[in-house]
Amino acid sequence: MKINGFIVAIFAAIIIAYFLPQGIEVLPLSTIIDVGIGLIFFLYGLKLAPSEIKAGLKNYKSHLVIQLTTFVIFPLLALACLPLFKEGTTSQLWIALFFFATLPSTVSSSVVMVSIAKGNIPTAIFNASLSGLIGIFATPLWLEIFLQKSTSFEFTTVLLKLFLQIILPLVLGLFFQKFIGDFVKEHGKKFGLVDKATIILIVYSSFSNSFTSDLFQTVSVGALLKLFGLIVAFFFIIYFGLNVLCNALHFDIKDKIATQFCGTKKSLVHGSVMVKVIFGNSAATGLLLLPIMLFHSLQLLIIAYFAERYGKRKIME
Template identity: 75%
Template sequence: MKFNGFIAAIFLAIIIAYFLPQGNDILPLKTITDVGIGFIFFFYGLKLSPAEFKLGFLNYKAHIIIQLTTFVVFPLLALLCLPLFDTGTTSDLWIALFFFATLPSTVSSSIVMVSLANGNLPTAIFNASLSGLIGIFATPIWLSFFLSGSADFEFLDVLIKLCWQIVMPLILGLILQKFLGDFARKHSKKLSLLDKATIILIVYSSFSNSFTSNIFSSVKTDDLLKLTGIVVLLFFIVYFGLGLACNLLGFNLKDKITAQFCGTKKSLVHGSVMVKVIFGNSANTGLLLLPIMIYHSLQLILIAFYAEKYRKKVLCAKTSEETL
């Protein structure tokens, strides 16, 4: 496993927020992160390759199972965990878990891991891209069932903010793709630094607000361990459940790899953006990010492990076919 500087920077931002939570007062972090969010989705629109998107379009069985898992199975599993939280739907920890469960899949890491495991890359590109687009609307719709009427959540206001901060920059990126698309894809790694810097600032700002408001003082160690255990369990239920479903549906090995890798992923980028857009500078935004941060680290480690196992399996299968 390679050292992941992005994950390390996120945890460093949390430590800094704990000791120096005054950053929101010193710098206009809200304005900076709002602009950063716009650029994230503007570049996302620029980098969305129509050719690669079309190439994976026809593999409808894989698309259906991946999107159903991401936006239906995950939230329903989170709902099944509701009895484990004493105050039910009013529990901040359960809301954080449910918020994580409604998020879309990652884009870059899904594609990288599927490529590493020799899975169906066009299908992975299509589903990762489609998931990000669906999630813009699916996440707030799911949340509206439990948060409508609360002080921090008004569905119409949230939808308007999502359109201004996410949908409009995304559409602008798609429109300008003809002129700037090749440039954006060529410099994708450099542009991703802006994404990561924005996410780190959002994490710092969110946790600063939470530490200043003493939100975490009401959370017991047992509750945090319980939350971590649930997040780990959800990964394995979904991962092996998808494997079983793919076997029953007669998927070939490449499609099975893609379904398992794309269907289990949850996006820290979208989570950080959504929590900022939906909940603004609410005191509990740091707490809301906890499950996705735990899961993000977990999925990178476990999927990298399974990717290497699958890669060897695919290579062995190729070698056997060549021998025959």
């Protein structure tokens, strides 16, 4: 219910942005968001347990499949969809789809769903954490390769921003982990509000810019439905494709669950942060966030269903 409440709050932020695009301009929103992004990754560093990562190192087959799916298969699927967009790499909708496809996996929901399904939790923790770290470099690298000519994207500038807003707070979090790490883990739910509040503000700010510039008026309903259809297709292609691959590699049921659940996930936290760091206050940021928001809602609903089925299956066995 808390997760659903978060999704409702996100879409409520979009509605408020539509009717009141400048409704909270009295606040230094950009500064608040920048501080919030830093706090997200500072807290991530505080909670990142080296012992759990070390424990997950042994299961290299699952790790390889999950990371290749997240950072290679997903982007290749987006590239395969390029002929469906007349404007090619300059299409805002395709850029949004490609940006979504290059994002890392999410940590919290991956671990929670694997736990419900009685899967390999150390593998889930390791891969979700590793994915977030790889994504700091992999996402802008993919964008640099395919978007440099069609947008004002500059790889070195983006890396500098990522270092200041993500990597530096993360390193500081790891450094201070021995001092306040246990306290933060003990009050994890309360500190988790920082993540949620920051994401909601980013969503509001991004869609405010898009609505103010009338960007969505240039996108047809048919085009948006096509985007949604592709996102749904991505999920099921990856999920059932991983099922076939796990069976071919003779993964046990726990590893299969972790691989399927982590391999299909994309992080709304990283997506919200990356879109702000990489694209700034561009009018297109609302549109760029749309695929990951839709996918985030979809993955929670469908994976929750599969997690429950897997959980019951384990009990019966």
